[in-house]
Amino acid sequence: MAERKVEQLRNVALVGHSSAGKTSLVEALLFDAGVTTRLGRVEEGNTVSDFDAEEIRRHISVSVSILPIPWKDYQINVLDTPGYVDFAGEVKSAVRVADAAVFVVDAVAGPEVGTELAWGYADERSLPRLVYVNKMDRENASFQRTIEQLREKFEGTLIPIHLPLGEQSAFKGVIDVTRMKAVGKEGKDGDCPPDLAEAAESYRQALMEAAAEGDDELIEKYLGGESLSEDEIWRGLKLGAKSGKVVPVLCGSATTNLGVQLLLGAIVELMPSPADSGAIDAINPTNNAVEKLTADPAGPLAAFTFKTLADPFVGKLTYFRVYSGTLNSDSRVINGRTGQEERIGQLYQVRGKEQTPVQKVGAGDIGAVAKLGDVHTGDTLCERGHPLMLPGINFPNPVYGAAIFPVKQADLDKMGTTLQRLVEEDPTLVVRRESETNETILWGMGDSHLDIALRRAHQKFGTDLSSAPPRIAYRETIRKKVQVQGRHKKQSGGRGQFGDVWVRFEPLPRGGGFEFVDEVFGGSVPRNFIPAVEKGFNEIIHKGVLAGYPTVDFRAVLYDGSYHSVDSSEIAFKLAAHLAFKNGIPQAAPVLLEPYYQISVTVPEQYTGDVMGDLTSKRCKVEGIDNARGKAVITAVGPLSELQRYATDLRSMTQGRGYYTMQYSHYEEVPSHIAEQVIAKQRNEAGKADEE
Numbered sequence: 001m002a003e004r005k006v007e008q009l010r011n012v013a014l015v016g017h018s019s020a021g022k023t024s025l026v027e028a029l030l031f032d033a034g035v036t037t038r039l040g041r042v043e044e045g046n047t048v049s050d051f052d053a054e055e056i057r058r059h060i061s062v063s064v065s066i067l068p069i070p071w072k073d074y075q076i077n078v079l080d081t082p083g084y085v086d087f088a089g090e091v092k093s094a095v096r097v098a099d100a101a102v103f104v105v106d107a108v109a110g111p112e113v114g115t116e117l118a119w120g121y122a123d124e125r126s127l128p129r130l131v132y133v134n135k136m137d138r139e140n141a142s143f144q145r146t147i148e149q150l151r152e153k154f155e156g157t158l159i160p161i162h163l164p165l166g167e168q169s170a171f172k173g174v175i176d177v178t179r180m181k182a183v184g185k186e187g188k189d190g191d192c193p194p195d196l197a198e199a200a201e202s203y204r205q206a207l208m209e210a211a212a213e214g215d216d217e218l219i220e221k222y223l224g225g226e227s228l229s230e231d232e233i234w235r236g237l238k239l240g241a242k243s244g245k246v247v248p249v250l251c252g253s254a255t256t257n258l259g260v261q262l263l264l265g266a267i268v269e270l271m272p273s274p275a276d277s278g279a280i281d282a283i284n285p286t287n288n289a290v291e292k293l294t295a296d297p298a299g300p301l302a303a304f305t306f307k308t309l310a311d312p313f314v315g316k317l318t319y320f321r322v323y324s325g326t327l328n329s330d331s332r333v334i335n336g337r338t339g340q341e342e343r344i345g346q347l348y349q350v351r352g353k354e355q356t357p358v359q360k361v362g363a364g365d366i367g368a369v370a371k372l373g374d375v376h377t378g379d380t381l382c383e384r385g386h387p388l389m390l391p392g393i394n395f396p397n398p399v400y401g402a403a404i405f406p407v408k409q410a411d412l413d414k415m416g417t418t419l420q421r422l423v424e425e426d427p428t429l430v431v432r433r434e435s436e437t438n439e440t441i442l443w444g445m446g447d448s449h450l451d452i453a454l455r456r457a458h459q460k461f462g463t464d465l466s467s468a469p470p471r472i473a474y475r476e477t478i479r480k481k482v483q484v485q486g487r488h489k490k491q492s493g494g495r496g497q498f499g500d501v502w503v504r505f506e507p508l509p510r511g512g513g514f515e516f517v518d519e520v521f522g523g524s525v526p527r528n529f530i531p532a533v534e535k536g537f538n539e540i541i542h543k544g545v546l547a548g549y550p551t552v553d554f555r556a557v558l559y560d561g562s563y564h565s566v567d568s569s570e571i572a573f574k575l576a577a578h579l580a581f582k583n584g585i586p587q588a589a590p591v592l593l594e595p596y597y598q599i600s601v602t603v604p605e606q607y608t609g610d611v612m613g614d615l616t617s618k619r620c621k622v623e624g625i626d627n628a629r630g631k632a633v634i635t636a637v638g639p640l641s642e643l644q645r646y647a648t649d650l651r652s653m654t655q656g657r658g659y660y661t662m663q664y665s666h667y668e669e670v671p672s673h674i675a676e677q678v679i680a681k682q683r684n685e686a687g688k689a690d691e692e
Contacts, residue, residue: 006275006295006364010076010267011321013094015122016104017114018060018083021134023047025104025254025263026067026080032187032261033069035351039257048352049080053459054452062452063426064090064307066319066350066366071264077366078102083114085651085659086449088121089395089428093306093377095121096393097321097366100241100271101129102263107141107167107251110149113657116631119154124394128241128271132263133251136164137171143251150249153629157240159210160249161266162259163196163203174251174259177203178230187261210246211236234269241270274364280323282380282388285336291388293324295363301325301333303361303381304390310421310460315371319350320361320381323390327367327381328360336380336389342372344381377427395427398443399662400647402450402467405440411464415440418463422453429453436550437471446647472641473595474678475667476544477553478588481506486580488572499572501525501533502560503580505588508553510667514541515555525561525573532570533558536577545585546592546675547682552667554588556581592670592678594639601634601650603658608632610653618642619671637665 014022023042026049030036040047045056049065061082069076079094081087095101101122105111111119122129133146143164150158163175165182173184175192177200182190192200211233212222218236222228228236240246248270252259274295282291282302293302307319320327327333329347334340348355348368361367375381378392404419406412419431419442430443444450450467457463483504490497508515516534525533537556544551561576599620603611605627611634612622620638627633643662650658670678 003362004075004365006297006362007273008074009273009364010074010271011079011097011099011274011364011366012076012267012271013079013081013091013098013101013118013122013127014104015081015091015095015101015115015118016083017106017109017112020083020104020106020109020112020114021254022080022083022104023049023061025132025134025260026065026078028254028257028260029069029076029078029264030067031257032264033071035069039255048354051353054455060084062087062090064094065352066368068349068351068366069264071268074268075365076264076267081118084448085113085117085656086444086446087428088117088445089426091118092121092393092395095125095127097304097306098127099274099277100267101127102267102271103129103131105131105133105146105150106138107133107135107143107146108138110146111153113654113659116153117659126244128244130241130248130250130266130270131158132259133249134254136167136251136258137169137253137256139168141168141171143167147249154247155629156245156247157210157213158247158249159207159237160203160251161207161237162249162251162262163200164251165193165196171253171256171258174262175200175203176262177207178233180204183259183262185258207233207237210240214239214243214246238270238272242272242276274323280390282323282390285339285387285389293388293390296324297326297362299324299363300386300388301327301381301383302388302390303327303333305375305377305379305381306393308375308377308424310425316375316424317368317370318372318375319366319368321366322361322363324363325383326360326362329358332384333381334384334387335375336382336387337376338374338379339387340374341384342375342381344369345371376424393427396445397661397663398428398430398445399660400446400450401441401443401470401644403437403439403470404442404454405466405468407464407466414461414463415465418457418461418465421461422457425456426453434470434473436473436475439470441470442467446651447645469644472644472678474547474549474670475553475593476546476549476551476585476590477593477669478505478507478551478585478590480589482584482588484580484584484587486576486578486583488576488579490572491567496564496567497569497572497575498564498567499529499569499574499576500562501558501573501576501580503577503584504557504559505584506555506557507588508555510553510593512553512555514538514552517555517557519557519559520561524563525558526563526568529563529568529570529573530558532573533577536574537581539574540578540581544590545582546590547679548686549592549682551581551585551590552593592675593667594641594670596637596665596668597640597643597662598635598637598665599643599646599660599662601636601658601660603632603634603650603654605630605632607654607658608634611650611658614649614653618646639668639670 165173212218279292302324309317382388620636
């Protein structure tokens with residue numbers, strides 16, 4: 001592909017809800033640009049951007065795909081993103097390196113939860129955007145209804161620059177109201193039909209008004225009663241889009257390739273180049289100074305890594321965008337995060353799974369490189385003499401966990417490495433080892449997310465893994481103060497064992513952990529044996545008296561005891577502490593504790609009652625509700641045991657339109673009737689384990 005100047009580049013994230021037609025639209029864009037000779041179909045698994053085995057099997061995108069598209073003298077780098085909520089991290093990655101966003105909206109379903117999520121991500125980075133209303137040829141499609149729904153949900157002036165020529169089965173093209181021309185198959189121009197002339201003129205007046213608002217010269221001309229030229233309309237719309245005040249809306253049908261070429265033209269005319277997007281702040285890690293970087297190919301090198309693919313054959317493939325300077329093949333750079341040198345081998349321009357070798361990737365452009373060392377998503381590649389770090393990607397917190405087990409012994413040896421490579425590839429996956437339950441937990445964004453991760457473990461790395469709901473990390477504590485004796489005495493010939501302690505157990509506030517206090521006076525327990533008593537408690541508290549869970553939030557005060565000058569030893573006093581715990585804790589009103597999580601649920605307002613009722617039934621306490629633009633944000637706190645599978649419940653309840661985040665809050669007492677069931681189940685499992 002010909003080398004482009006920075007001003008000729010456009011980096012756009014293609015975003016929207018699942019099944020809005022993003023991948024089909026990419027196929028039409030590639031076809032119209034002459035990159036491909038036929039339109040691939042998602043149902044047939046032969047599209048350029050959906051090349052992963054899981055994407056082909058499920059007929060949905062699960063990861064971001066980079067697709068450079070030449071159009072006239074420009075190159076549009078399209079980042080095709082998944083629309084399914086489980087893969088929101090991929091959308092975050094694309095939005096982070098894009099200069100603009102193109103929202104694809106289904107003309108039948110309207111803007112859905114995936115659209116709303118992506119709109120929020122674009123807002124975080126103040127990205128200019130435009131909307132393409134797709135599937136105008138489908139039954140029940142309505143351009144006007146979709147426009148109204150967009151205006152209800154989102155801020156900004158959503159202004160159509162197209163008028164559909166018919167709808168549903170009668171859809172045959174669009175009227176480009178900037179030129180007052182009808183555009184049909186293959187982008188061919190025709191005259192505006194007389195029966196639509198009045199509507200088109202009305203659209204054009206609204207368009208001129210929106211375009212004029214962004215420019216003093218244009219507003220003066222418009223208010224003076226003069227008509228704006230086509231170039232003036234484009235200029236005003238570009239300024240309005242850059243400020244975020246104006247969102248141009250186009251329409252068409254990707255599968256019938258209607259209105260697609262106009263979208264390419266609109267991206268070039270209305271969306272900013274890397275040079276237009278302004279400077280980005282970078283930190284020099286040697287002195288923490290902030291530097292302003294512009295898209296200058298001759299500037300200091302700063303290449304941001306935004307995606308990693310783990311390939312079992314060629315190794316790790318790292319996708320990057322160059323914000324400043326030029327990255328060359330067969331060169332050496334450093335990782336701004338680690339300060340370590342990295343050897344750059346062959347650079348590639350990627351289009352789906354196709355990799356084309358290139359000698360260099362300049363400022364504003366996107367490329368890939370294989371086999372880097374300690375480089376993760378979010379790192380910055382830079383020059384040794386000029387280290388830099390660009391802002392990272394703020395990935396959403398995972399909300400759905402599963403305990404992971406190897407299917408065979410051979411898989412156990414590979415499990416750790418495989419999970420590490422899956423996390424490298426997808427930072428919204430998190431692996432944690434839970435010491436309290438002795439399980440490896442894989443956290444993600446939902447059940448489909450984890451299911452695909454485990455399938456990839458098998459397909460890519462030959463590691464068969466199974467999953468199960470994680471065990472809850474219950475804990476035990478006490479509610480009242482008691483005083484008990486722990487006396488260990490053993491005489492079986494020869495030297496005996498003797499240790500005697502008097503201990504006071506006291507409850508602590510929630511989160512207090514365990515405290516050991518020495519109040520011994522007068523040498524009833526020699527000083528050299530007191531550490532052994534503390535050690536004994538630290539050993540025994542990990543196996544509580546109710547169900548074997550760790551005992552927390554209490555204090556053990558050693559206040560008296562006795563010893564034998566010959567038979568006393570450290571081990572004897574340690575065992576005496578064990579006996580004191582076993583004798584005293586059952587008398588101190590022991591109770592079970594469970595982890596509580598803070599949850600924030602965002603749903604359309606019509607589902608507020610259902611969601612609140614469901615949360616209440618899950619023993620959650622609703623703390624507040626905020627309403628804005630037809631959305632309700634419900635904050636609550638509730639037990640993890642009830643929220644483990646909430647992702648599935650919420651989707652079912654809200655037809656996929658709700659989403660949530662949650663994070664650990666604190667531990668609370670388990671209600672007695674539920675505690676009895678947990679204790680009985682745990683004792684039953686412990687009994688079976690002993691029998692085996």
